[in-house]
Amino acid sequence: MTPLETYLTSLREIRSSGEAVDETSYYGALETFLNEIGKTLKPKVRCVLQLKNRGVGSPDGGLFTEDQLKKRKAEEKSLPQNPARGVIEIKPTSDDAWVTAEGEQVSHYWGKYRLVLVTNYRDFLIVGQDPSGKPVKLEPYSLAAAEKEFWNAAAHPKKNCGGPRRHFHGICAPHRPPHLAPAPPALASAAARPPVSG
Numbered sequence: 001m002t003p004l005e006t007y008l009t010s011l012r013e014i015r016s017s018g019e020a021v022d023e024t025s026y027y028g029a030l031e032t033f034l035n036e037i038g039k040t041l042k043p044k045v046r047c048v049l050q051l052k053n054r055g056v057g058s059p060d061g062g063l064f065t066e067d068q069l070k071k072r073k074a075e076e077k078s079l080p081q082n083p084a085r086g087v088i089e090i091k092p093t094s095d096d097a098w099v100t101a102e103g104e105q106v107s108h109y110w111g112k113y114r115l116v117l118v119t120n121y122r123d124f125l126i127v128g129q130d131p132s133g134k135p136v137k138l139e140p141y142s143l144a145a146a147e148k149e150f151w152n153a154a155a156h157p158k159k160n161c162g163g164p165r166r167h168f169h170g171i172c173a174p175h176r177p178p179h180l181a182p183a184p185p186a187l188a189s190a191a192a193r194p195p196v197s198g
Contacts, residue, residue, distance in 0.1 A: 001157075003036035008143075008157035011121060015151070022092035026121055030090065031061070043067060045085050054080060056108040061088035063117070086115030086126075093147045097123035101137060110135050122150040
């Protein structure tokens with residue numbers, strides 16, 4: 001199975017238990033998905049969930065490069081560090097990722113980290129920085145336009161896994177200003193909404 005098939009299958013199985021909490025029960029599936037994509041990058045990227053509060057709240061996750069996760073000597077204390085590939089804000093599949101991206105919490109995270117991946121498990125939206133230093137929404141990717149459609153797609157992952165790896169490479173890769181890094185062509189047809197400056 002591809003990482004996306006595994007992700008959708010895992011989400012479906014968790015939901016089928018009838019005991020899943022709308023947001024947090026699915027964290028593990030998302031972490032595994034992002035880590036599978038992260039393994040293919042240079043440098044490798046690792047998703048770490050439930051970050052410490054560094055003055056703006058506790059992000060749901062962060063994307064760290066392998067050099068940030070090097071082993072330290074036993075006597076060395078780890079210093080606080082920002083995730084090199086940004087932080088993650090996760091919401092339930094019923095929420096609108098675009099509305100979340102406009103919210104106060106994402107604004108706080110963006111103010112500190114300058115790169116936030118916002119997701120509701122079906123939509124993935126990066127809030128980055130434009131050339132003038134202002135927040136901008138970059139590289140949106142949608143697995144389904146609506147929650148019901150998403151869960152229907154998750155029921156048949158092999159049929160609904162049209163190559164988002166290229167996009168997720170973009171999520172975990174370093175970001176250049178939009179005028180220097182055009183969005184991959186696959187995004188034009190995959191995006192549910194056009195990028196909107198914030």
